[in-house]
Amino acid sequence: MIPIVRQEPILRFAPSPNGRLHLGHALSALTNADMAKAMHGRLLLRLEDIDVLRCTPEFERSILEDLRWLGIDWQQPVRRQSEHFAFYRAALDNLIARGLVYPAFLTRGEVKAKVAAVEDRGEIWPRDPDGAPLYPTDERHLDPSIRRQKIATADRYAWRLDMDRALVEARQACVAPLAWEETGDGEKGLIAADPAAWGDVVLWRSDAPSSYHLSVTLDDAAQGITHVVRGLDLFHATSVHRLLQLLLDLPAPTYYHHRLVLGPDGRKLSKSQGDTALAALRQQGRSSADIRRLVCL
Incomplete structure (x- = not known):
């Protein structure tokens, strides 16, 4: 046996x-x-x-x-x-090499102005589960020469996940729909992940090395975490973490989101x-x- x-x-x-x-x-x-x-x-x-x-x-x-x-x-x-920035950067470089992230140069003020201009016309700008407007997708398709020039001259920029490309790769890598096992205080069972609701999330910030989404996903895998227990305010963010786990070939823990x-x-x-x-x-x-x-x- x-x-x-x-x-x-x-x-x-x-x-x-x-x-x-x-x-x-x-x-x-x-x-x-x-x-x-x-x-x-x-x-x-x-x-x-x-x-x-x-x-x-x-x-x-x-x-x-x-x-x-x-x-x-x-x-x-x-x-x-703070002792593992090189670890996070290596994962980001992996995603850069695969064309799954792109440098984003818009300031918060510029994003706010774009959103306001659209909403002033009576149109709807998509927002994430926390109510924040999604980042504009124009920079996904910048000419490589223009992108290199911007990187060379920009004071600050971030790296964002190209959500459309990431979802295409995820669907090619996994036959089953993306989901996570939830055992917490709210909805329970197998929860369908919807990372697209978050748009092109930041994976490397302009004002700090790495980002919450990237570092927490990598750390949970590095520490062998089997059960992630955290507040319900992070319930929907789990969709992004499940996508990153799939893209970076990391294990998926069981999740327990508790009341606040x-x-x-x-x-x-x-x-x-x-x-x-x-x-x-x-x-x-x-x-x-x-x-x-x-x-x-």
Whole structure:
């Protein structure tokens, strides 16, 4: 009889050290820790610090202190994205060589003006699931000589995924429709991915090495993450991550998108709301058990 090899569950909590953790982060961290324990798996900690200007050692220290106060243990070492820029660049170069990304030069102001001009005519400009206008697709087809000239003279530019080309390659590589396995607090089961709803997403930012979509997808594969547990605000972004996993021949984890902790205005919490920061709550005399009750765990 051939023995059955079961993969050890590996989960991760991945905050950005650009502010202090709040109750929403506590819910995510505790949910990850509880699920890892229940599955007899491992919990990893990743610091998503690709934004080298806003992420600081002070915020990193605060995050580690808050997690220890919550009673959360994680396996060492901590993975810092700022230590893996060459890894992300190699993946981007792969996509560049295959003609799946292109340099994008429009500023936010220029995109805003284009969108406004179309909408002023009573026409509809497509928007992504978060409500932001999709990036114009004109630059997909720039003459190579003009593109090289722009790269040589531009102060800043980004690399964007050519969504149409990426979807053609994805359909050629996979017979089954693109989807992911969802086990979270909302819709469950096999979820059909719709990366086209996001348009030509940024994979390498002009103001920071890499981007969230590219780095998180690569990191999950590099760390062997089997279960991605994160907030429902990232549910639809999973479509982009599944596409990148297919294009870069990476494994697909199981996803669990949990409910959000909302503020009095009904919106998800922000790091700018200091009254929900864990450090502030601790100074008020709250305990880690109080935090569990506050996030309904």
